[in-house]
Amino acid sequence: MTLLSVRDLTVRFATDEGLVTAVDQVSFDLEPGEVMGLVGESGSGKSVTAKSIMQLNFGGIRYGETSQILLDVDGRQTDALKLKRPRDLRLVRGGAVSMIFQEPMASFAPAITIGDQMVEQLILHKRVSKAEAKKTSIEFLDRAGISDAARRFDQYAFELSGGMRQRAMIAMALSTRPRLLIADEPTTALDVTIQAQVIDLMKEIVAEFGMAIIFITHDLGVIAQTADKVAVMYLGKMVEQGPVREVIRTAAHPYTQGLLNALPDLSDLDSPLKPVPGDIPSPLERPAGCVFHTRCPEKIPGRCDAAVPAMAPVAPGHACACFARETEGAA
Numbered sequence: 001m002t003l004l005s006v007r008d009l010t011v012r013f014a015t016d017e018g019l020v021t022a023v024d025q026v027s028f029d030l031e032p033g034e035v036m037g038l039v040g041e042s043g044s045g046k047s048v049t050a051k052s053i054m055q056l057n058f059g060g061i062r063y064g065e066t067s068q069i070l071l072d073v074d075g076r077q078t079d080a081l082k083l084k085r086p087r088d089l090r091l092v093r094g095g096a097v098s099m100i101f102q103e104p105m106a107s108f109a110p111a112i113t114i115g116d117q118m119v120e121q122l123i124l125h126k127r128v129s130k131a132e133a134k135k136t137s138i139e140f141l142d143r144a145g146i147s148d149a150a151r152r153f154d155q156y157a158f159e160l161s162g163g164m165r166q167r168a169m170i171a172m173a174l175s176t177r178p179r180l181l182i183a184d185e186p187t188t189a190l191d192v193t194i195q196a197q198v199i200d201l202m203k204e205i206v207a208e209f210g211m212a213i214i215f216i217t218h219d220l221g222v223i224a225q226t227a228d229k230v231a232v233m234y235l236g237k238m239v240e241q242g243p244v245r246e247v248i249r250t251a252a253h254p255y256t257q258g259l260l261n262a263l264p265d266l267s268d269l270d271s272p273l274k275p276v277p278g279d280i281p282s283p284l285e286r287p288a289g290c291v292f293h294t295r296c297p298e299k300i301p302g303r304c305d306a307a308v309p310a311m312a313p314v315a316p317g318h319a320c321a322c323f324a325r326e327t328e329g330a331a
């Protein structure tokens with residue numbers, strides 16, 4: 001059974017300025033053991049998409065009427081958007097799904113030791129004894145590369161260095177053995193050496209436990225190293241998805257091409273940076289037609305500003321939502 005099937009996900013927020021469409025009819029699937037990178041500039045809807053799986057978006061939220069987030073929970077397909085009672089929400093919050101954040105302090109309560117938090121979570125989700133929970137917690141801290149794990153177990157998050165806290169957060173998120181880990185910019189705030197260690201750790205864990213990961217990042221380099229497939233979002237829309245190497249080598253959507261062109265060229269340090277030209281429009285004033293047409297170098301006047309392109313295959317497993325590619329396919 002497919003582990004996660006996001007269907008037609010639309011997320012709007014009622015704000016004082018009006019209705020913000022943060023995510024617009026996004027669909028994707030994830031199989032057990034698969035790592036999917038979710039990329040796009042700031043405000044493209046990556047976090048809102050991921051948080052929807054755990055119903056962690058708050059404040060005036062409205063999901064689309066046909067939106068579904070189908071998750072395999074213990075062999076039963078469950079629509080995560082339909083869960084209401086706290087007991088049922090626990091199935092996706094820390095049960096089948098765990099989330100790690102850029103800022104590990106967001107995961108830890110400041111006045112409770114790391115060990116007590118890990119134990120509490122394990123007892124809640126796994127119904128194990130306290131002694132067993134302690135043993136598992138120390139094991140996972142150790143697995144996450146924390147030396148002297150038994151001593152760290154009794155420490156508070158503020159007593160750990162940044163990199164160590166990140167590892168402790170990963171240990172805590174993984175100790176309940178979730179089927180799906182959502183990693184929201186987990187390495188952005190780290191220096192490159194620790195970043196590489198954290199990425200290695202996540203790869204090891206996927207290989208060992210076969211859990212699926214949604215890896216949210218701005219950094220296509222990190223995606224290239226970690227993910228099997230990649231999904232690119234722009235202003236709430238999914239614009240391209242496919243196997244990571246193929247998308248990086250032969251990006252189909254002009255936005256993905258722009259993101260790749262914007263990467264610094266390390267072999268030519270004097271070459272100027274080439275950011276995607278133009279600014280992202282406000283989500284309150286989303287352009288009609290293709291949301292990217294206001295910045296697109298391949299815009300077809302009268303078409304791209306009038307109709308919304310659907311995702312269509314450009315190669316097996318590789319799809320893109322762009323009228324310019326459709327024309328090429330037909331030619």
Ligand SMILES: Nc1ncnc2c1ncn2[C@@H]1O[C@H](COP(=O)(O)OP(=O)(O)OP(=O)(O)O)[C@@H](O)[C@H]1O
Binds near residue numbers: 046047
């Ligand atoms: N609670 C909320 N109320 C109103 N608008 C929100 C809320 N949460 C998110 N948004 C809006 O939804 C849009 C998508 O936000 P989201 O955080 O998913 O972007 P992102 O791609 O993850 O960006 P970043 O990389 O900066 O985290 C943004 O325009 C954001 O302002």
